[in-house]
Amino acid sequence: MNEIKGLLFDKDGTLFDFAATWEAWAAAFLTRLCGGDHDRALQAGARIGFDYDAAVFAPDSIVIAGTPGEVTAALLPLFPELSGPQLIDVLNEEAARAPQREAVPLIPLLTGLRGRGLALGVATNDAIVPARAHLAAAGIEDQFDFIAGFDSGHGGKPEPGQMRAFAEATGLPAERIAMIGDSTHDLVAGRAAGMICVAVLTGMATAETLAPLADAVLPDIGHLPAWLDARHPITG
Structure with missing residues (x-):
């Protein structure tokens, strides 16, 4: 051997x-990204396999193993005011500040x-x-x-x-x-x-x-x- x-x-x-680090962060991130719009945050969460109200990821969430580019592609249709590069920049900036457990x-x-x-x-x-x-x-x-x-x-x-x-x-x-x-x-x-x-x-x-x-x-x-x-x- x-x-x-x-x-x-x-x-x-x-x-x-993963859960201890990212579930609370994801809820706060979507709240900020959606300007506090609960319905929009629910929709955004559903696109990336995240239950916004329960603050939990589905086992097959794209966030778990996917890249920021894949997460951005899933979210982008809900945020026409942002370009792809702008949204991925926001995602990476917010992720860098996520407190890790x-x-x-x-x-x-x-x-x-x-x-x-x-x-x-x-x-x-x-x-x-x-x-x-x-x-x-x-x-x-x-x-x-x-x-x-x-x-x-x-x-x-x-x-x-x-x-x-x-x-x-x-x-x-x-x-x-x-x-x-x-x-x-x-x-x-x-x-x-x-x-x-x-x-x-x-x-x-x-x-x-x-x-x-x-x-x-x-x-x-x-x-x-x-x-x-x-x-x-x-x-x-």
Whole structure:
């Protein structure tokens, strides 16, 4: 069994708890975007799989695994006063200010993983500017050897461009890298790149949905050290 030498993380739902971070933010964002018009906010929420009144995402919401461009395309027909670039700018600016809820305490976890000699990266379907803002706010941006958003030139998931870019940047073969994510997009992308795939349950997808695509399903990324130890036990 090849020893894992690199870990590539999704961001939302993996490093950060998806529901705790984004559901309250989405309700406030739609309220602002719609100027307090409740009916318009309901319509906008429905277009992106978000129940505005209940402040919850549907499991198949485009926001969960989609790119800002895809979210913008879904919303744009309701906002003819805005161009596509204007709306995506508003979305990215608001997203950059979203307070993130860590899935587990990230600084000690990532410090420990780096201490094992692992290369670390982030591959997200978020835009790179808000992604880096979220990582910086959590004090972890400098823990990563590679950070890519959907607009970094490698494409977005479920295509494997970001995965291949991480492998190239670190000089690691794909089979020595684990892709860790909370959505089918993450796992499909990792598998297409030839990586080991690890699912976590801090997003909106269930274990039943993720398990067929994953080599392992963990409650959260805090279980990674024990999982790594189980794969490669230290023998005396």
